[in-house]
Amino acid sequence: MHRWPPDILGLGDAVKKYIDDGNSLSIRDRSGVIKELEDRFAAIHDRKYALTVSSGTMALCSAFFAMDPQPGDEIICTAFSFHSTASSARIWGLNVIFCDVEPDTGNIDVSKLERLITLRTKAVVSNDMWGHPCDKDVILAICRKYDLLYIEDCSHAHFSEYKGKYSGTFGDIACWSFQSLKFLSGGEGGILLTDNFAFYERAVLLGHYSWRSLQTAATPGFTELGAS
Numbered sequence: 001m002h003r004w005p006p007d008i009l010g011l012g013d014a015v016k017k018y019i020d021d022g023n024s025l026s027i028r029d030r031s032g033v034i035k036e037l038e039d040r041f042a043a044i045h046d047r048k049y050a051l052t053v054s055s056g057t058m059a060l061c062s063a064f065f066a067m068d069p070q071p072g073d074e075i076i077c078t079a080f081s082f083h084s085t086a087s088s089a090r091i092w093g094l095n096v097i098f099c100d101v102e103p104d105t106g107n108i109d110v111s112k113l114e115r116l117i118t119l120r121t122k123a124v125v126s127n128d129m130w131g132h133p134c135d136k137d138v139i140l141a142i143c144r145k146y147d148l149l150y151i152e153d154c155s156h157a158h159f160s161e162y163k164g165k166y167s168g169t170f171g172d173i174a175c176w177s178f179q180s181l182k183f184l185s186g187g188e189g190g191i192l193l194t195d196n197f198a199f200y201e202r203a204v205l206l207g208h209y210s211w212r213s214l215q216t217a218a219t220p221g222f223t224e225l226g227a228s
């Protein structure tokens with residue numbers, strides 16, 4: 001039986017205490033525990049901007065929206081992942097070209113990536129299956145060579161390391177799920193990180209249509225880490 005909210009690792013007790021302490025579960029801007037989580041997650045990954053969202057799927061949706069997708073644009077996506085790695089791009093009409101995966105890791109096979117690139121390719125999307133990081137250096141080199149964006153779906157790979165750096169520190173945008181079965185969970189939830197203010201701003205505008213968008217759009221840079 002699935003119950004809501006999922007009571008994993010005492011999360012229910014933590015939420016109850018949070019409410020009993022007089023806090024509201026609904027935070028409309030970048031303040032309180034939302035700001036705390038975003039600041040810490042961004043700092044751990046040494047990235048500038050963090051945006052918490054309702055799910056990993058919404059983080060991916062926001063990331064693809066942030067790319068300002070145009071009709072006919074394509075992404076090259078790993079063929080082995082949870083469906084929303086690819087389906088969240090279809091929401092914006094992006095054409096998804098699947099790249100085969102390595103038989104041993106299940107990760108995108110970088111030796112098969114380059115031949116899938118066309119003039120319409122906008123981004124490469126990877127997953128780190130079961131926490132095993134994909135070959136990020138090669139993906140980045142290919143993305144640089146062809147002027148493509150790199151979107152990391154790190155929903156299997158909270159704090160996985162590739163050559164001494166965490167997953168999610170490589171892509172133009174990195175997305176995580178905090179769903180109840182992931183390595184780091186909030187019951188449900190998601191987050192995206194980026195160093196690019198334009199991507200961050202578009203991601204905020206998509207799902208945070210009131211207070212936070214007004215703050216973000218009116219004062220570019222207001223969420224620089226360290227600024228209040």
Ligand SMILES: *Cc1c(COP(=O)(O)O)cnc(C)c1O
Binds near residue numbers: 081156
């Ligand atoms: C779980 C998962 C998602 C989606 O996350 P939700 O929070 O369930 O929406 C996306 N990609 C991968 C690789 C996942 O494992």
